[in-house]
Amino acid sequence: MRVLLAAVCLSGCTLLDDGKRLLNQPVLPNLFHNEPSKTQPVVDQTPISDTAHAAAPETKPDQLNSPASQWWQAFHNDELNKLIDFAMNNNHDLKVAISRIAQAEETARTADAALYPTETLTQSQTSARSAAATSTTGYYRLSTMSFKTAYELDLWGKNGYAAESALALAQASVHYREGVALTLASDISKAYVDYLAETDHIAVAEDNVSNARNSLLAVKTRMEQGDATQVELLQQETTVSNAEATLYVHRLNREKAFNKLAALMGTTPSEISIQGGTLSNLIPPDLGPGIPSQLLCRRPDVRRAEATMVGAELDIKVARAKMLPDITFSYDWGHSAYYMQALMLNETKYASLLSEMTQPLYDAGKNAAGVRQNRARYIELIQTYHQTIIAAVHDVEDALASLRQTGEQRKALVRASGFAKQAYDISTYSFDKHAIDFLSLLESQRTLYTTQDAEVSARSDLFKATIDLFTALGGGLEEPHC
Numbered sequence: 001m002r003v004l005l006a007a008v009c010l011s012g013c014t015l016l017d018d019g020k021r022l023l024n025q026p027v028l029p030n031l032f033h034n035e036p037s038k039t040q041p042v043v044d045q046t047p048i049s050d051t052a053h054a055a056a057p058e059t060k061p062d063q064l065n066s067p068a069s070q071w072w073q074a075f076h077n078d079e080l081n082k083l084i085d086f087a088m089n090n091n092h093d094l095k096v097a098i099s100r101i102a103q104a105e106e107t108a109r110t111a112d113a114a115l116y117p118t119e120t121l122t123q124s125q126t127s128a129r130s131a132a133a134t135s136t137t138g139y140y141r142l143s144t145m146s147f148k149t150a151y152e153l154d155l156w157g158k159n160g161y162a163a164e165s166a167l168a169l170a171q172a173s174v175h176y177r178e179g180v181a182l183t184l185a186s187d188i189s190k191a192y193v194d195y196l197a198e199t200d201h202i203a204v205a206e207d208n209v210s211n212a213r214n215s216l217l218a219v220k221t222r223m224e225q226g227d228a229t230q231v232e233l234l235q236q237e238t239t240v241s242n243a244e245a246t247l248y249v250h251r252l253n254r255e256k257a258f259n260k261l262a263a264l265m266g267t268t269p270s271e272i273s274i275q276g277g278t279l280s281n282l283i284p285p286d287l288g289p290g291i292p293s294q295l296l297c298r299r300p301d302v303r304r305a306e307a308t309m310v311g312a313e314l315d316i317k318v319a320r321a322k323m324l325p326d327i328t329f330s331y332d333w334g335h336s337a338y339y340m341q342a343l344m345l346n347e348t349k350y351a352s353l354l355s356e357m358t359q360p361l362y363d364a365g366k367n368a369a370g371v372r373q374n375r376a377r378y379i380e381l382i383q384t385y386h387q388t389i390i391a392a393v394h395d396v397e398d399a400l401a402s403l404r405q406t407g408e409q410r411k412a413l414v415r416a417s418g419f420a421k422q423a424y425d426i427s428t429y430s431f432d433k434h435a436i437d438f439l440s441l442l443e444s445q446r447t448l449y450t451t452q453d454a455e456v457s458a459r460s461d462l463f464k465a466t467i468d469l470f471t472a473l474g475g476g477l478e479e480p481h482c
Contacts, residue, residue: 068178069298069475072189074285075463079275083265084188090266091184097177104170111166114159117151122334146334153329158321161314168311172304179300184264186471190464191260196279197460198254203278204456205247208449211424212240215441218431222438232438239442243449279459285466291400291477296392299474305385312378319370325359395472402465410458417455420448 072084088094126142154160216236222228262269296302333351360367427444430436470476 069478071470071476072185072467074470074476075189076283077281079277080189080192080282083192083261083274084185087184087188087265088181091264092266094177094180094184095266097173097180101170101173101177104166104173108163108166108170111159112163114152115154115163117149120148120150122146122148142336144334144336146332146336148330148332150328150330153327155327156321156324158318158324161317161321165311165314165318168307168314172307172311175300175304175307179304182300182471182474186467188261188264189467191257191264193279193282193460193463193467195254195257195261195274195276196281197456198250198257199276200278200456200459201250201453202247202254204449204452205243205250207452208445209240209243209247211445211448212236212243215428215431215445216240218428218441219438222431222434227434228438235438235442239445279456279463282463284463287403287466287469287477291396291473293393293396295473295475295477296389296396299392299472302385302388302392302474305381305388309378309381309385312374312381316371316374316378319367319374322370323360323367325357328356328358330354330356392472396469399465399469399472403462403469406458406461406465410455410462413451413455413458416451417448420444420451424448 073081123145124143126144152159216233216239219228219233219236223230223233258274259269261274262272265272331351331353333349335349424444424447427436427441431438431441
């Protein structure tokens with residue numbers, strides 16, 4: 001019995017023994033409020049350069065480690081695919097989650113074993129001396145060898161319900177592992193986007209340093225001509241130094257992103273090598289119009305909440321069964337003799353058949369309290385399940401809103417960057433011709449850097465919003481198998 005392969009189909013509504021429906025399936029929206037439309041594409045589909053390749057170790061994830069939906073492949077980046085594949089086999093948090101599956105499987109097997117008979121073989125030897133024993137009488141030694149079979153008749157389903165409950169909890173541990181894998185893929189994707197974005201930030205910062213140094217030369221030239229002051233020269237020197245300081249900040253952030261990738265992959269920075277490139281190496285996936293809300297049913301946290309809820313309902317039935325009689329049958333046969341040599345003689349054989357029924361009469365309300373406690377826990381998990389659904393819809397709406405608004409923000413920043421570049425070029429030329437003052441040049445330079453840097457951040461946020469959407473949906477846009 002492999003719990004991992006067990007198909008636990010959970011409908012979202014369950015029944016208690018009394019037949020009263022306590023849980024109604026949460027209502028999912030037919031359409032998300034912020035979903036993309038045909039006339040308003042969220043992602044700007046522009047030609048993208050060739051994808052870079054990594055020198056990171058290449059490994060193939062096994063069936064257990066690899067998530068069912070490999071949504072990150074929608075970015076069409078070989079290096080990202082390799083990093084995530086490597087992490088799926090080496091991340092220690094994921095290995096912990098897989099170990100928990102193994103523990104839950106064995107717990108389920110233990111519970112399932114109660115449905116079958118038990119068989120034991122016993123050999124014993126007893127020496128005794130009577131109170132009136134002399135040196136030659138009153139001593140005896142009894143040797144026994146027996147084989148016993150015992151079986152508890154599961155008339156009320158107590159053991160069966162307990163086994164099913166353990167199976168549901170084992171399935172919940174599988175969904176927990178799925179959640180860890182989903183989060184891991186999301187974290188690696190975002191860290192990789194950060195790494196590429198910092199490379200773009202560095203390129204913008206280097207251009208800003210170059211522009212600042214060119215402006216510094218222009219100020220020096222005008223100062224030699226008597227058309228600039230010492231204050232203006234010092235201001236531009238300050239601008240150059242600040243631009244250089246910003247460059248080091250982005251280099252540090254890229255190193256941190258690299259180190260985070262190594263940690264998520266379950267290794268050290270010295271063990272991996274990333275070619276990286278820029279954000280242009282990622283192809284933005286085309287989401288298209290209409291995202292079905294049924295995709296949420298495959299989210300690991302939703303499925304885990306369902307499995308836990310099913311286990312809690314079965315625990316109520318187990319608690320109820322404990323209030324009813326237990327019926328046990330046992331068959332014991334073997335040999336018993338005063339001498340070991342005579343133990344296997346026919347005259348020493350014995351056999352016994354025992355049936356036993358045990359009915360709890362008074363337990364100070366312990367079993368009844370157990371029923372009430374399990375029912376209260378079940379109702380708690382119902383509310384947790386409903387809240388999980390609401391949180392899932394909230395996550396998707398946030399991601400869709402981020403995609404739409406960040407997409408529009410990036411378009412505006414692309415236009416602003418173009419205008420700022422034209423303004424800077426004109427300002428540089430005009431400053432050389434003594435047509436504008438130093439402050440106008442300084443302002444055009446700052447505006448150019450600010451808009452270009454903000455456009456890189458918007459591009460990065462757009463990719464992260466796409467990653468958040470895939471994470472919120474529990475995977476890609478393929479049809480769910482729920």
